[in-house]
Amino acid sequence: MANLLGPSGWLTGADTQSYSRDWLDRYGVTPLGVARPASTAEVAAVVTLCRAAGVPVVPQGGNTGLCGAAVATQPGTVILSLSRMAQIGAVNADSATVTVGAGVVLAELHRKLDGSGLIFPLHLGAEGSARIGGLIGTNAGGSHAFRHGMMADLVLGLEVVLPDGTIWNGLREVQKDNAGYALRRLFCGAEGTLGIVTRAVLRLAPEPRHRATALLALPDFGALVRLGTLLRAEAAEFLTGLEFFCDFGLGLALRHVAGLGFPLTSRAPVYLLVELASGSGLVPLDDIFADVLTKGMEAGLVLDGALAASEAQRAAFWRLREEQPEGQRLEGPQIKHDIAVPPGRIADFIAQGAVLCQTALPGTRINPFGHLGDGNIHYNLSPPEAGFGNAAPALAQGLAQLAQAMGGSFAAEHGLGRSKIALADALRDPAERGLMRAIKAALDPAGLMNPGVVLGHEPADN
Amino acid sequence: MANLLGPSGWLTGADTQSYSRDWLDRYGVTPLGVARPASTAEVAAVVTLCRAAGVPVVPQGGNTGLCGAAVATQPGTVILSLSRMAQIGAVNADSATVTVGAGVVLAELHRKLDGSGLIFPLHLGAEGSARIGGLIGTNAGGSHAFRHGMMADLVLGLEVVLPDGTIWNGLREVQKDNAGYALRRLFCGAEGTLGIVTRAVLRLAPEPRHRATALLALPDFGALVRLGTLLRAEAAEFLTGLEFFCDFGLGLALRHVAGLGFPLTSRAPVYLLVELASGSGLVPLDDIFADVLTKGMEAGLVLDGALAASEAQRAAFWRLREEQPEGQRLEGPQIKHDIAVPPGRIADFIAQGAVLCQTALPGTRINPFGHLGDGNIHYNLSPPEAGFGNAAPALAQGLAQLAQAMGGSFAAEHGLGRSKIALADALRDPAERGLMRAIKAALDPAGLMNPGVVLGHEPADN
Structure with a gap:
């Protein structure tokens, strides 16, 4: 492998340390080695070599995933890092596309587009280290997904090294391509179990020219749901942020994270960060905001609010939301859940989830925060004083x-x-798991692509 | 089968006539019969029965497809019509979703949503007869796709009868679901070759409260591309229609279709129908339009234009675009092509396509029209006086x-x-065709689901 990739392309022993454990430090053994190919041909050569030797391959991007998909759990595995595949092609302004390597860091792409009049509208906490290939592998979402889509919606074309080492060139640059099965969609979210994404053609969006950002205080989660409906009706095409958190989470962030301030006059049960943006300088965003907030206050959905008066204040509002995970991490042990419900059911879920948690583990402190636009709730728990004990699996399954x-x-x-x-094996239709196993067996009959991920280690014909 | 479905659920002989030929009357033999199940369980029973008997099954929606996927080409085939699965569920206003049967006609869904404040933002010429299941099977696009996405982007969840008769319940109602492979995406666009879609959860969008529609005259296709870029930059979030056609096509429509009028003072090489819409009554759409048109005229991209002053005028503008296929059909023989290029390459394609056509068949009359937002060109040809001869395959392959x-x-x-x-076999990466054949063989090992569609009749292991 060192012959193939050169000394900086093949790491072994202690040099693999920074690649071997996952972000939450729950998974990972020392791999056989870390391959760092610098081209698609080198990725294909690594995969071909591993296939011939019967060695499993785990692709790794920025290693920021939260479910343990990008590290090895069996010795004798090769971690294939895409970090050197970090080329960003020329921006195509008239078609609003760009072709990038799988190793490009998301924030680097954002920076590269500065001044182009176009943006890549995917934003999430890990954007400073998450890489495009990993974001495709997990079909990442984030705070702008309800407007611009998830990662799979932003990918027009893909280049993939298949499990047998063949390179599939699917680098199309159009939204409309129905010449066969939706292969590019299948590789998005497959977590490297069907092949390794090496390059992608991404859709860009026009850069907004002005924004309005507000932090609102709400009486309860029922009001949150109804305010969401009101905002969609009154300001749908401008909504770019609809991030909610609760007073418990706010308290954790204010207590543990330095430099945060609370801009409203009094605390409330629920907060919503609303951001509107427009590409047209002729749109009266502040008037639209004032109008919908008046309606929200008249309907009792909004108690109080502050409009960001500067870019610094806007950043401060966003930090209150973005530091929710960090505040809770610094509080001590926690259990994370990544739930989505239809936006109209958020209040129901939070009410029924609280009953479930208090029954399973009295005293559990619940910190639901997330994305109102698509119903994605990061339903994270801090334990009662006695700790979580062994309640975690029951909580996860119940929720x-x-x-x-x-x-x-x-x-x-x-x-x-x-x-x-x-969870998937227990809760999803067996027909669905069967379909996935059939696809896995068809595309990766040797079972060497990221084994144990998505489908576990069951035999493919089970 | 008649026992299973009742007399109105099983048609044979002459009763199958209205189901047996495709829309363009190019494909179709008399089937063994037409099954018209009224429930998912009945669909599953039909598929199970056919599987046991080794009888191929062709699902059919509104039979408006243009590529012959919804009729039988081998005798002894069962056509499974979804037309009785036409239930429309309650609209979920807070989550902006609705669950519908595969047999629902698109225009019927539009009507049902009237007054709800929500729309289903898929629009295409055949909407008066196309059904949801067929629209999913072909992953339909249409004129609003560049803003709201294609059919697959509007489907949150699916129920599918699999080739072995099993029912897969994937009726999720959320945008964010990454619990495994993107199965719902795989069935979208699979044209019934992997299973039969019986129900779907669809995403709805807020209803726009006001609109502005203009018909513009442009000097050439280069201006069209640059105007598209300008419109995206200045009015991106309001663009709901960006439909172009050319003077030859306008002439055909005016000559052959009754009741059309041309609203501008003089003819021009290229026309663009631009429609802006907003959900907010506070957005000055007319000012935004005027501003961008001024910029477009100053840059020499726009020669002339008319803003629709009434709903009737708006409808008249749209008819000029929508009657393009009918005008050309009434002109005589034609060859249709359904091309997409990156929007920035539209002018290049049209210039190079013209050279190609004039070389292959001098005198060919070219009528390119379509969707500027996503680069989709319906590149349709009328023959020279001597007719097309046998040039059609060479033209199709060259384009x-x-x-x-x-x-x-x-x-x-x-x-x-x-x-x-x-075309797909000749032009697409063999690795891609191989992946599709592997998926087809894995999910439909007996090869009875719409055989001969998408992959042809080759053996699955070829």
């Missing part, structure tokens, strides 16, 4: 069942990885 | 190669069906 019964998902934007396979 | 070389597609929104399989 997942609750989401599923509402037409939702227990794996909204973080994927299944290794950590949620048991 | 397809040209589109592909530009990063585009030769099957943008009509699918492959039966008529474009040879």
Whole structure:
């Protein structure tokens, strides 16, 4: 492998350390080595070599995933890091596309587009280290997904190294391509179990020229749902942020994270960060905001609010939302859940989830925050004083069942990885799991592409 | 079968006539019979029965497809019409979703949503007879796709009867669901070759409260591309229609279709119908329009234009575009192509396509019209006086190669069906065709689901 990739392209032993454990430090053994190919041909050569030797391959991007999909759990595995595939092609202004390598860091792409009049509208907490290939592998979501779509919606074309080492060139640059099965969609969210994404053609969006951002205080989650409906009706085409959090989470962030301030006069049960943006300088965003807030206040849905008066204040509002995970992490142990329900069921889920948690583990402190626009709730728990004990699996299963019964998902934007396979096996239609196993067996008959992820280690014909 | 479905559920002989030929009257033999199940369980029973008997099944919606995917070409085939599965569920206003049967006619869904404050934003010429299941099967596009997405983007969840008769319940109601492979995406656009869609959860969008529609005259296709870029930059979030056609096509429509009028003072090489819409009554759409048109005129991109002053005038503008296919049909023989190129390459494609056509068949009259927002060109040809002769396959292949070389597609929104399989086999990466055959063999090992569509009749292991 060192012959193939050069000394900086093949790391072994202690040099693999920074690649071997996942972000939450729950999974990972020392791999056989870390391959760092610099081209698609090198990726194909690594895959071909591993296939011939019967060695499993785990693709890794920025290694920011939360479900353990990008590290090895069996010794004798090769981690294939895409980090050197970091080329960003020329921006095509008239078609609003750009072709990028799988190793491009999301924030680097954002920076590269500065001044082009176009943006890549995917934003999430890990954007400073998450890479395009990993974002495709997990079909990442984030705070702008309800407007611009998830990662799969932003990918027009893909280049993929298939499990047998063949390179599939699917680098189309158009939205409309129905010449066969939706292969590009299949590789998005497959977490590297069907092949390794090496390059992608991405859709860009026009850069907004002005924005209005407000932090609102709400009486309860029922008001949150109804305010969401009102905002969609009155300001749909401008909504770019609809992020909610609760007073418990706010308190954790204010207590543990330095430099945060609370801009409203009094605390409230629920907060909503609303951001409107427009590409046209002729749109009176502040008037639209004032109008919908007046309607919201008259209907009792909004108690109080502050409009950001500067870019600094806007950033401060966003930090209150973005530091929710960090505040809770610094509070101590926690359990994360990545739930989605139809937006209209958010209040129901939070009410019924609270009953479920208090029954399973009295004293559990619940910190639901997330994305109102698509119903994605990061339903994270801090333990009662006695700790979580062994309640975690029962909580996960109970909350997942609750989401599923509402037409939702227990794996909204973080994927299944290794950590949620048991939930999928337990809760999803066996026909669905069977379809996935059939596709996996058809595309990766040797079972060497990221084994144990998405489908577990069951035999493919089970 | 009559026992299973009742007398109105099983048609044979002459009663199958209205189901047996495709829309363009190119394909179709008399089937063994037409099954008209009224429930998912009945669909599953039909599929199970056919599987046991080794009888192929062709699902059929509104039979408006243009590539011959919804009729039988081998005797002894069952056509499974979804037309009785036409239930429309309650609209979920807070989540902006609705669950519908595969047999619902698109225009019927539009009507049902009237007054709800929500719309289903898919619009195409055949909406008066196309059904949801067929629109999913072909992943239909239409004139609003550049803003709201294609059919697959508007489907949140699916119920599918699999080739073995199993019912897969994937009726999720959330945008964010990453609990495994993107199965719902795979069934969208699979043209019934992997299973039969019986129900779907659809995403709705807020209803716009006001609109502005203009018909513009442009000097050439280069101006069209640059005007598209200007419109995206200045009015992106309001663009709901960006439909172009050319003077030859306008002439055909005016000559052959009754009741059309031309609203501008003089003819021009290219026309663009631009429609802006907003959900907010506070947006000055007319001012935004005037501003961008002034910029377009100053840059020499726009020669003339008329803003619709009434709903009747708006409808008249749209008819000029929508009657393009009818005008050309009434002119005589024609060859249709469903091309997509990156929007920035539209002018290049039209220039190079003209050279190609004049070389292959001098005197060919070219009528390119379509969707500027996503680069979808309905590149339709009328013959020279001597007719098309046997030039059709060479023209199709040449134009397809040209589109592909530009990063585009030769099957943008009509699918492959039966008529474009040879193109796909000739032009697409063999790795891609191999992946599709592997998926087909894995999910439909008996090969009884719409055989001969998408992949042709080759053996699955070829």
